Amino acid sequence: MAQQPSDSLHLHVFSMHTSPLAQPGRGDAGGMNVYIDRSLRALLALDPALTVEVFTLRTDGGPSGTDTLGERAQVHSLVLPRAVGLAKADLPAFIPDFARAVREKATREPSVLHGHYWLSGLAAREAYPHIPLVQTMHTTAAAKNARLGEGESTEPAERWEGEKQLVEEAATLVVNTKFEADQMRRYYGATDDRLCVINPGVDTSIFYPSTRVSALNTGSDTTAHLVFAGRPQPLKGPHLLVEALALLPEDLQVSLDIMGRSGGTYEQDLLERAQQLGLGQAVTLGSSVSAVELADVFRRADIVACPSSSETFGLVALEAQACGTAVIASKVDGLVEAVADGLTGILVTERTPHAWAQAIESLVRNPDFRLGLGAAGAARAGRMTWEQTARALDRIYRQLSLAQP
Known part of the structure; x- marks a missing residue:
């Protein structure tokens, strides 16, 4: 792997079960995909010394390949032949293989890791056990099981155990809200010194109010x-x-x-x-x-x-x-x-x-x-921007990178 300049920061982002380039609202793609995509674009605009490699597992039968996510960021879609056609629930067995494929594909040794969702966090820890890990769960087994509704399935114990491991091993747990921080303390025993609350943002260049009342939004009371x-x-x-x-x-x-x-x-x-x-x-x-x-x-x-x-x-x-x-x-x-x-x-x-x-x-x-x-x-x-999210994440990455021996 190539050596990076001492003042640079090379981030490895793990998004095992879904790509940040996937269309939200389709299959397993949702808010997490938006979070990774928008926060990384804001980070790259904010920190000119940052480079990023994102790793995701492709299971739809398509080829492996590398795309870009803005400047200085690559998205590697990896293929494991035995995992093609499998659902997200089947992927825990492939964490070691995915981690091995990441190491083979990576172009640089990472300064910091960021795992999104429990599968990704475990894969990141498997691939680079001595590199600082930032973990964002997005959802947890304990929270979902606590609020099961009609037609919803209980999350497996394997997931809870994996999340518990990540809470114990991650350098920093990034959560979206104070409520989520409380859940991490209550359900997983997370400690305050590792928890960091960072609100997601919204892209106000895309999501902004209309200057007119549309034909559908008429203010009718019926x-x-x-x-x-x-x-x-x-x-x-x-x-x-x-x-x-x-x-x-x-x-x-x-x-x-x-x-x-x-x-x-x-x-x-x-x-x-x-x-x-x-x-x-x-x-x-x-x-x-x-x-x-x-x-x-x-x-x-x-x-x-x-x-x-x-x-x-x-x-x-x-x-x-x-x-x-x-x-x-x-x-x-x-x-x-x-x-x-x-x-x-x-x-x-x-x-x-x-x-x-x-x-x-x-x-x-x-x-x-x-x-x-x-x-x-x-x-x-309008006051909750991805730039604010990116600034908070960049501080964490920089602190962890500087703390390495």
């Missing part, structure tokens, strides 16, 4: 356009929205767009359920779209809904607020910090169709309040 964006799955809760729409009074006309594809049958089941409830014309399914297109979807929506059972933060909620759209979200985990209850959106305590129907009706019937939430959300989200 009609509204509702949007769900993300991977359709029980944990994310779009089924709650379908059931809630069926409970609304007959004088309300509320449509729902579900933006994203899971790769399974879940969203098709949603459409069939909507037909059973007489909502066939009100519920539509769309594919995941680019950030620019998603921002336009948010700007044209009256309400963006985030009915997840657990979220370490909830980037969709923040991006929707940045577009000046009111948000309804579950009162759980990081969503409590992503959404200011009663100021930029409404937090729903009970994760039931009845509770969600009440929340939706309250915003539909009060358009002035709804529009006020959107305006306040845009102002608040």
